[in-house]
Amino acid sequence: MKPIIRFMSVDDIPKIVAEDRRILGQTLGEKTLRTELADNPFTEYYVLEDKVTKAFYGHVSVWIDTPLAQIINIYIVPEQQRAGLGTFLIEFVLTLLKSRGCNTLTLEVRPTNAAAIAFYQKFGFTKMTVRKQYYEDGEDADLMLLNF
Ligand SMILES: CC(C)(COP(=O)(O)OP(=O)(O)OC[C@H]1O[C@@H](n2cnc3c(N)ncnc32)[C@H](O)[C@@H]1OP(=O)(O)O)[C@@H](O)C(=O)NCCC(=O)NCCS
Structure with missing residues (x-):
């Protein structure tokens, strides 16, 4: 396995929409992603894939408004999962954000998503507050914060 991270392109949108739905249960959708890639100077979308086989391993998107940033x-x-690829992605994000002068990173996570919460805690994120009925299905979100 040779994982690499590259910018997402318009050609990746159908795959990202499908994987968003499969893994997260929701997606920004094709139209919004197209607009995001074309017109939003504050957001960046990345794909994690195998350099040789091009197998799709994962995805990260961030909103950057220095010194603040948010994982979308x-x-x-x-x-x-559980093979270090998430670590590879989050370390990439932190290096990227430091290079852009950011020092604060936030994200929302479902309080029932124990794996993701353990993952974020490993990198120093702490729960700041609860966003009531944040998700489409009505579940609350924990807002987590990392200062770096
Ligand atoms: C959260 C997620 C990105 C982690 O990616 P990953 O590649 O599995 O993570 P890593 O292998 O790099 O794990 C790093 C650490 O995170 C923690 N962790 C990851 N998965 C875990 C799990 N299922 N249970 C408990 N801790 C976990 C562990 O501390 C782990 O270190 P260890 O393996 O040495 O114990 C991945 O589980 C995922 O994509 N989940 C589904 C989508 C999701 O929930 N995204 C976040 C929405 S807010």
């Missing part, structure tokens, strides 16, 4: 989405395909 982050995931690793279920077949490759």
Whole structure:
């Protein structure tokens, strides 16, 4: 396995929409993603894939408004979880954000998503507050914060 991270392109949108739905249960959708890639100077979308086989391993998207940043989405395909790829992605994000002069990173996570919460805590994120009925299905979100 040779994982690499590259910018997401318009050609990746159908795959990202499908994997968003499969892994997160929701997606920004094709139209919004197209607009995001074309017109939003504050957001960046990345794909994690195998350099040789091009197998899709995961995705991360961030909103950057220095010194603040937010993770929009982050995931690793279920077949490759717990093998260090999430760590590879989040370390990439932190290096990227430091290079842009950011020092504060936030994200929302479902309080029932114990794996993701353990993952974020490992990198120093702490729960700041609860966002009531944040998700489409009505579940609350924990707002987590990392200062770096
Ligand atoms: C959260 C997620 C990105 C982590 O990616 P990953 O590649 O599995 O993570 P890593 O292998 O790099 O794990 C790093 C650490 O996170 C923690 N962790 C990861 N998965 C865990 C799990 N299922 N249970 C408990 N801790 C977990 C552990 O501390 C782990 O270190 P260890 O393996 O040395 O114990 C991945 O589980 C995922 O995509 N989940 C589904 C989508 C999702 O929930 N995204 C976040 C939405 S807010």
